[in-house]
Every structure is written in C-alpha cells, then in structure tokens.
Amino acid sequence: MLASLARVCCLLCALLAGAAWGQGSAEQGFRLMASVSGGNCVACHALPDQKGTVSTFAPSLAHVGKRYTTEELRQWVTDARQIKPDTLMPPFGTTAGTHSAVVSQSILSAEDIANVVAALQTLR
Numbered sequence: 001m002l003a004s005l006a007r008v009c010c011l012l013c014a015l016l017a018g019a020a021w022g023q024g025s026a027e028q029g030f031r032l033m034a035s036v037s038g039g040n041c042v043a044c045h046a047l048p049d050q051k052g053t054v055s056t057f058a059p060s061l062a063h064v065g066k067r068y069t070t071e072e073l074r075q076w077v078t079d080a081r082q083i084k085p086d087t088l089m090p091p092f093g094t095t096a097g098t099h100s101a102v103v104s105q106s107i108l109s110a111e112d113i114a115n116v117v118a119a120l121q122t123l124r
C-alpha cells in the first residue's frame, strides 16, 4: 500500500517537474502568447500566419526558433533586459527592478515560460 502510494507520488512529481523544466507544450505556449492575461506577446510582435490585427511595434517572431538556442529564447522571455538593457520588452519571468503597485509576482511562471519557449522553437 505504502509502496504503491510512493510510486504514484513519484510519478506525479516527475510529471510536474517535466511540465516545469522539460520540453513544455508548444500548444499551451501559443495560447499564452495570444492571451491578454498571459504573455500577450501579440500586442507587440507579429506571429507567422497571424490573422486580424498584427502589431509592428517589435520584430516579427518568425524564424526565432532557428536564430536562437533554447536558452537564449528562455532569456528573452524571462528578462529581455539581460540581453538588451534598454529594451521595451517587459520581463515576464521576474519582478526584479520593476515598479508595479498591483503585480507582486512575475507575469509568467516557470512552467508558462517552458511552454512559450516550446512554441517559439517551432517558429523556424
């Protein structure tokens, strides 16, 4: 009984860890990128094959999966200021150095960011 409980527990932990630090889900990532309460990346960036209003504020995200490594993409999303200190892209994975009265936690969780990075990697 105890052993099987432990086994289920291990399996759950492995699944959760996989979601947070593993490959991530590109499908979930694209959903977050287009969601106002998620990353809302489309407010600034164009996506390939995007329908409707397309922003030209920031560079298109077409081909970023070919131009950047997984780690570089994670850095862009987590805190773009580490790459370009004067960037207008918000840091999605940290609140360090930001001034907001309402936001006390990062916009995206580590799991969200893994999903967004998985989505970006498909843009080749």
Ligand code: HEC
Residues within 6 Å of the ligand: 033, 039, 040, 041, 042, 043, 044, 045, 057, 058, 059, 060, 061, 064, 073, 076, 077, 084, 086, 087, 088, 089, 090, 092, 116, 120
């Ligand atoms: C407020 C506008 C804004 C939002 C929202 C935004 N970005 Fe950006 N992003 C930028 C700007 C501007 C740049 C270009 C870097 C620079 O010149 O500062 C950039 C650059 C990038 C780059 C590098 C592109 C390249 O061609 O080198 C990636 C990748 C990226 N953003 C991904 C994202 C993702 C994913 C999201 C959503 C989670 C997002 N961005 C949300 C403004 C934004």
